[in-house]
Amino acid sequence: MSLPPENGMGAFEGELRTRMESVEPPDSTYARVHAVHAARGSRPAPGHARPRWLTRTLVAAASVLVPLAAVGGGLVLGSHRAQPATTPPATAAAPQHLNSLACGWAGARAGNPASGDPGPAYDVFGHPAGLTAMPGDPPPPTVPGCAISPAGAGVFWAPQLLVHGHAAQPGKVLVVFTNDPGKGAVLPPPAGLRVTVGAGTGDPEVGRHVLWGCANGPTDAASETPVPVNCSGDAEIRLHLIFPECWDGTVTQGDDTAHLRYYSAGHCPDGYSLLPHTGIRINYAVPSDGPPGTPMGGVTLSTGPINTLRAGMWSSWVQGDDAHRGTLRWLVDACLNGSVALPSDVDCAHV
Amino acid sequence: VAENPRFEDAYREHVASLYRFCLLQTGSHADAEDLVADVFTSAFSATTPLPDDPDAVRRWLYRIARNAAIDRFRRRGTRTRLLEALGRTTERSAHIEDEAELRAEVREVMRVVSALPQRARELIAMRIGAGLSYAEIAAATGMSERAVTLATHRALKTVRTRLRPQE
Numbered sequence: 001m002s003l004p005p006e007n008g009m010g011a012f013e014g015e016l017r018t019r020m021e022s023v024e025p026p027d028s029t030y031a032r033v034h035a036v037h038a039a040r041g042s043r044p045a046p047g048h049a050r051p052r053w054l055t056r057t058l059v060a061a062a063s064v065l066v067p068l069a070a071v072g073g074g075l076v077l078g079s080h081r082a083q084p085a086t087t088p089p090a091t092a093a094a095p096q097h098l099n100s101l102a103c104g105w106a107g108a109r110a111g112n113p114a115s116g117d118p119g120p121a122y123d124v125f126g127h128p129a130g131l132t133a134m135p136g137d138p139p140p141p142t143v144p145g146c147a148i149s150p151a152g153a154g155v156f157w158a159p160q161l162l163v164h165g166h167a168a169q170p171g172k173v174l175v176v177f178t179n180d181p182g183k184g185a186v187l188p189p190p191a192g193l194r195v196t197v198g199a200g201t202g203d204p205e206v207g208r209h210v211l212w213g214c215a216n217g218p219t220d221a222a223s224e225t226p227v228p229v230n231c232s233g234d235a236e237i238r239l240h241l242i243f244p245e246c247w248d249g250t251v252t253q254g255d256d257t258a259h260l261r262y263y264s265a266g267h268c269p270d271g272y273s274l275l276p277h278t279g280i281r282i283n284y285a286v287p288s289d290g291p292p293g294t295p296m297g298g299v300t301l302s303t304g305p306i307n308t309l310r311a312g313m314w315s316s317w318v319q320g321d322d323a324h325r326g327t328l329r330w331l332v333d334a335c336l337n338g339s340v341a342l343p344s345d346v347d348c349a350h351v
Numbered sequence: 352v353a354e355n356p357r358f359e360d361a362y363r364e365h366v367a368s369l370y371r372f373c374l375l376q377t378g379s380h381a382d383a384e385d386l387v388a389d390v391f392t393s394a395f396s397a398t399t400p401l402p403d404d405p406d407a408v409r410r411w412l413y414r415i416a417r418n419a420a421i422d423r424f425r426r427r428g429t430r431t432r433l434l435e436a437l438g439r440t441t442e443r444s445a446h447i448e449d450e451a452e453l454r455a456e457v458r459e460v461m462r463v464v465s466a467l468p469q470r471a472r473e474l475i476a477m478r479i480g481a482g483l484s485y486a487e488i489a490a491a492t493g494m495s496e497r498a499v500t501l502a503t504h505r506a507l508k509t510v511r512t513r514l515r516p517q518e
């Protein structure tokens with residue numbers, strides 16, 4: 001087998017190296033290594049000067065994880081046992097990409113989107129882009145009250161956030177699907193699955209799955225709180241929701257939350273299949289009313305106090321298959337499972 | 352360190368390229384700095400003496416770095432990774448745009464490399480960030496040199512396509 005032709009790749013390599021050579025480690029790296037040695041009783045050379053080349057350069061993280069595009073349609077209603085979970089084998093080098101899609105706010109509608117019961121208003125989010133359905137796919141569904149594109153997409157909802165009784169308009173919802181190394185392949189979220197997170201779901205660890213933070217704050221779990229807090233500089237507040245990912249194979253016409261469990265201790269319960277780890281974020285522009293870090297006053301939900309929050313996801317993507325590029329199945333297998341060869345022109349973060 | 356100036360030399364010689372390797376691997380300045388500190392701390396603390404051969408030193412350091420990157424990724428839990436991903440996934444990653452000190456062309460490379468599959472990202476990090484030869488990458492990854500060459504070319508081609516979509 002011959003090696004691929006260069007096609008100018010050598011020059012391109014050189015160009016990339018030149019770009020990256022402008023990046024140097026920050027001074028603190030050197031100091032940290034020496035600090036560890038000092039703590040262990042070893043001392044740097046007396047009077048040792050910091051290397052001259054250690055210029056102060058700040059380098060930013062740049063993992064940009066943008067849309068896992070999903071094409072819409074194919075709501076399967078009625079209680080049924082889902083299609084056999086034909087989990088594809090994961091390849092040895094599964095990409096485990098992190099993917100996301102942005103769903104625009106589609107307005108608020110009264111009534112519980114999961115159960116269909118009448119009630120308070122919920123913010124509803126659907127994909128605004130005109131994603132193209134594949135030939136032969138079922139026609140896109142009409143989702144009452146959700147102005148999604150003709151191609152459809154996943155739908156998300158959360159109780160309206162009220163500030164002193166007035167509804168705060170949310171930004172778009174950001175969705176991330178992940179798979180982790182060593183866990184094997186995941187199934188795409190099945191058609192018609194409606195799953196909720198938060199109060200009343202029976203989740204004993206709601207506080208780990210419904211989290212508030214500041215849009216300009218750290219992204220680690222430790223800095224998230226169970227209630228909205230004031231952010232510095234009037235930054236937007238953000239809501240993070242983490243959905244359960246172990247599924248027993250059942251899709252009903254209503255809220256399917258009882259058929260899902262959180263992945264725990266490194267596995268799903270017996271008889272459950274693993275779906276992508278799914279998290280969403282919703283930003284709200286709510287002005288601070290106190291010092292940073294203090295609980296925000298006057299903030300409630302359309303369903304009551306903050307701790308009544310129960311939000312959801314409705315999987316209305318076209319399921320498709322591995323032969324249909326761009327369908328959910330294809331994307332999950334290509335981007336998360338690595339069981340479909342990823343074409344060089346497909347960027348899982350920007351599909 | 353003082354008792355072993357060769358470690359100091361190794362630090363001087365390799366820290367910048369190790370940092371670029373870790374940066375391309377992790378996509379995070381903070382993670383890259385942590386990893387590099389861990390690598391040299393491990394190397395300086397190792398009971399085995401520093402190899403005499405400069406190439407062996409280099410291979411040794413990158414072996415530590417690669418394992419540290421893998422361990423770090425595995426140590427972080429599912430929820431943490433998900434939250435981090437959500438935090439990073441801004442509308443076009445505003446925080447990246449805010450990093451005025453980072454050159455725009457580097458940001459662009461980082462953005463594209465971060466979206467590659469893990470193996471491709473590692474190969475790019477070794478080849479571009481660390482400047483390793485295909486033989487060195489093969490030794491570090493356990494792949495054959497030919498497989499490394501092919502896979503790296505494929506990854507580079509993807510990066511080029513995404514950096515220059517008009518070509």
